[in-house]
Amino acid sequence: MGRSLRPELEPLVNDFLEYLFSVRGYSEATVRTYELPLRQMLAHHRLEETREGWCLDILPLRRYIASNTPRTVAKKLSAIRSFVRYLRDQRGLPILLSGDDSVKVPQTLPKPLDEEHIAEVLAEADPAGRLILALLYGLGLRISELRSLRREDLSGRWVRITGKGGKTRQIPVPPKVGKMIETYLSLHPGGSWLFEKGGAPLNDAQLRYRVRKLFRAHGIEATPHQLRHSFATHLLEYGARISDVSELLGHSSMATTQIYTKLGSAKKLEEYSKAHPLMKDR
Numbered sequence: 001m002g003r004s005l006r007p008e009l010e011p012l013v014n015d016f017l018e019y020l021f022s023v024r025g026y027s028e029a030t031v032r033t034y035e036l037p038l039r040q041m042l043a044h045h046r047l048e049e050t051r052e053g054w055c056l057d058i059l060p061l062r063r064y065i066a067s068n069t070p071r072t073v074a075k076k077l078s079a080i081r082s083f084v085r086y087l088r089d090q091r092g093l094p095i096l097l098s099g100d101d102s103v104k105v106p107q108t109l110p111k112p113l114d115e116e117h118i119a120e121v122l123a124e125a126d127p128a129g130r131l132i133l134a135l136l137y138g139l140g141l142r143i144s145e146l147r148s149l150r151r152e153d154l155s156g157r158w159v160r161i162t163g164k165g166g167k168t169r170q171i172p173v174p175p176k177v178g179k180m181i182e183t184y185l186s187l188h189p190g191g192s193w194l195f196e197k198g199g200a201p202l203n204d205a206q207l208r209y210r211v212r213k214l215f216r217a218h219g220i221e222a223t224p225h226q227l228r229h230s231f232a233t234h235l236l237e238y239g240a241r242i243s244d245v246s247e248l249l250g251h252s253s254m255a256t257t258q259i260y261t262k263l264g265s266a267k268k269l270e271e272y273s274k275a276h277p278l279m280k281d282r
Helices: 010-024 028-043 059-065 068-089 116-122 128-140 143-147 176-188 204-216 224-237 242-250 256-261
Strands: 045-052 051-059 095-100 158-162 168-172
Touching: 010 028, 028 059, 028 068, 045 224, 051 128, 059 242, 068 095, 116 128, 116 204, 116 224, 128 143, 128 204, 128 224, 143 158, 143 204, 168 242, 204 224, 224 242
Parallel strands: 051 095
Antiparallel strands: 045 051, 158 168
């Protein structure tokens, strides 16, 4: 394999910060919250060339942020992931992130939403909003996975999801969600992305706003991550196997999923597909 030119990360970080301010319209205060962890990353990282491109390993950063609060650690990792996404999507640089899952984030979870509340919001949402909620809650998607969904990823009773690090997984589509997909596609034919505007996919902020707005109309504060968390929690409470839930969530290790078991579970069911409320075709 011929060696490609080693990326110079510091000027790329500066370009990313300018992009956030000038293109994305972030305030100076918000840009500063990105700058600190990125400067720390510049001081504590490894950059190695692989067959897939350059691998940015931030494992050396672990010892320097371990004493931060859980919220701060999560924000710093999010900033670094956003930077790598920018390098791939905006600069066309084949850079993969490694070591972010090894950085210890104290295990705190958002409170899961009640099934009744989710059902109430789903029932009154418009077709697009209903499908957004159903994919987050019915399939347990990350907001980034929802954003990157293409129409070609939908194949009958299965959907192909591209998760962290470009890894793909196949998830079964619950019957109710399948009907929502059919309704939405009949109302919004054409296009490449499942949720798009002007030929471009809706970004994370736009999707997150839709979710918050739908729940706030019912006096409920909720986030996309809470819906993913509720997906896992409700499956386990209804008796789904942790190995199945881990695979559906796209976790690289089942240990990541085990935190959800602290919330307890109800009776065992024979198949995980019978566990989730949206699996019931009625």
